[in-house]
Amino acid sequence: AYSNAQIDSDSTIINADTLKNFSFEKKSNASGNVRIKNLSNNVLLTGNYAENFELTNYSNISGNAILIQVENTIDTLFIYSDKMEAFRNEPEYYKATGNVEIIRNDFLSKSGYAYYFRENETVALQDKPVLWQNNSQMTGDSIYAELPGKVLQKIVVNKIPNLTNSLESFLISQSDSINFKERYNQIAGNKIEILFENEKLKNVKVFNNSKSIYFVFDDSGKANGVNRVTGENMNVIFDENEKVIKIIVDKDPVGLYASENNISEITLQLEGFLLREDKPVKK
Structure with a gap:
């Protein structure tokens, strides 16, 4: 020794x-x-x-x-x-x-x-994983992230059906209005594939039991209601500012819009919504 x-x-x-x-x-x-x-x-x-x-x-x-x-x-x-x-x-x-x-x-x-x-610069997370990227939070049974060239390109969140206490895959993003930071856009389903461009949300594909809540704002940032959309599979497309510009549902689509005056009449959180504040810090 x-x-x-x-x-x-x-x-x-x-x-x-x-x-x-x-x-x-x-x-x-x-x-x-x-x-x-x-x-x-x-x-x-x-x-x-x-x-x-x-x-x-x-x-x-x-x-x-x-x-x-x-x-x-x-x-x-x-x-x-x-x-x-x-x-x-x-x-x-x-x-x-x-x-x-x-x-x-x-x-x-x-x-x-x-x-x-x-x-190949990939990370696989299991056992109650949670992942944050900028203003977005992802949770599920397992999370897989691809970071080629040290740049985040893709995240896959999976629900494992036979897992005890299995969790639905969930994506939560803070609204893009500085006056309504307490409003959170939400996407949930069995599987979520998230594509990034310049490490910002570009496209989100949801498979099986898809659900989403997205708050609407006008060009000046004034609140203008909320959209709830459900369906079998869903494709959510974002602009360069991570603002939703299109939602495509390929089977059994159901949509509901509530104006700002009627927003209190609907539920503003998907089942399973849990915002985590315990982000890790360098030690």
């Missing part, structure tokens, strides 16, 4: 307060202020205790585990969890377990566990 030690290998550098190196097995144990730096991709793992297996390109780190994928001051990815596992063979991926929080610029999430696939 070595104190305040460092171990260098072909692929990693390990620093810790205490290190044990088993050279024959190419295995090492580390404890106290552990740092594992991957030399090939700028991924840094930190935590309280770690095991590294050089032959299988596998590491696990626990106790305030943090993954940092350094890109630049804006796009650096942070993943916080109770435990982090690194699988560095192809395809390289990382599994975070327990109280998982992810931060990358305006992309924020919480979940019970998560997978980060480094090569």
